[in-house]
Amino acid sequence: MHPTVAPFPTTRLRRTRMKAPLRALVQENALSVGDLIWPVFVREGQDVLEEIPSMPGVFRRSVDQVVEAAREAADLGIPAICIFPYTDPALKTEDCAEAWNPDNLSNRAIRAVKAAVPEVAVMTDVALDPYNINGHDGFVENGEIVNDRTVEALVKMTIVQADAGADIIGPSDMMDGRVGAMRSALEASGHHDVTILSYAAKYASAFYGPFRDAVGASGALKGDKTTYQMNPANSDEALRLVQRDLQEGADMVMVKPGMPYLDVCRRVKESFGVPTFAYQVSGEYSMIAGAAAQGWIDGDKAMMESLMCFKRAGCDGILTYFAPAVARALS
Known part of the structure; x- marks a missing residue:
């Protein structure tokens, strides 16, 4: 596009910015509650709400409280939650x-939510790190995170989640070939309508720290994840990964983290035209929430601005811990 502007x-150009009605008429992007997926953390216990110190306002919840969160999501119009376990x-x-x-x-939480609030879609996480004594997304053999054996385990994980009632499978492991193996297994087991939202471009990022606290993986992790998560310096590689996952049967794709990778979100959407999501990860959330708690920024405005940036970059939806607050603000 080459805009033509008279001298x-x-x-x-300020004319259309001078009054609120005019600004609304020419606004190019819009954020709606239907764009949101709310990540929630589940732990053992009954009637437990345990605040995560590094994520102000975010809680680990017992299964009964995850059900209450799903009810809250339904009341607010949030279409989906994503379940992560504190094992x-x-x-x-x-x-x-x-x-x-x-x-x-996780599977108990899926069943409980689908029994109580079936209208809310449940997304899951498929990776071994919540269950791995080494803290990695795959099996560790002689210091190496092995690919093919891990994929076999991820397929078993996928099927039990689908059996439990998951609507959206979210492979976050970054192993090669896992989407194709999952799709084949889902088809073979009769789960024809289960959707795969692939973490197709997941970077080896410093922004995941609070999440690892939330799921209890910080102390367990030995080494780092650079041999399977992406190099933050690369974006062409992201397009190759997205193309591969789509060819293997992914229905939707994700870029993770979000705000530091808006250029990748834009390239993915423009290149493939498929449903494209971003994950506003724990570090992004905690920077905004923490600064707001100190009075350094207007938290509500920063929250809304950050999410509008995803829409401007071409995202169809966002996973964000701000989802309930955003839904209330939009209403």
Whole structure:
């Protein structure tokens, strides 16, 4: 696009910014509650709401409280929640077997939400790190995170989540070939309508720290995740990863983190024209929430501005811990 603008004063670009009605008429992007997915953390117990110190206003919730969060989402018009488990350290093992236990914490939460609030879509996380004594997304053998054996485990994890009632499977592991293996297994097991929202471009980012606190993975992680998550210096590679995941059967794709990678969001949307999501990750959330708590920024305005940036970059939806607050603000 090559805008044609007459010289000043024939053109005064401020004219359409002078009054609120005019600003509304020419606004190019809009944020709605239908754009939101709310990530929630589940832990063992009954009637538990445990605030996460590094994520002000975000809680680990027992299954009954996750159900209450789903009811809150339904009341606010939020279409989906995404469940992440805080796994008992005693259940974390080298073989990660708890990951595909049909009665593990995540699967119990899925069933409870779908029984109580079926109109809310449930998204899950597919990666081994919540169950891995090493804190990694895949199996560790001789210091290496191995790919193909991990994919086999992720497929088992996917099927038990689908059996529990998950609507959206979210592979966040970044192993090669996992989307194709998951899609084949879902088809073979009769889960034809289960959607895959692939973490297609997930970067090895410093912005994940508070999340690892939330799921209890910070102390467990040995080394880093640079051999399977993306180099923050790369964006062409992101397009190759997105294309691969789409060819393997992903219905939607995600860029993670969000705000530091808005250029990648834009490139993905323009290149493929598919439903494109971003995850406003824990570090992004905590910077805004923490600064607002100190009175350094207007938290509500910063929250809304940050989410509008995703829409401007071409995102169809956003995973954000701000989802309930945003929904209330929009209403």
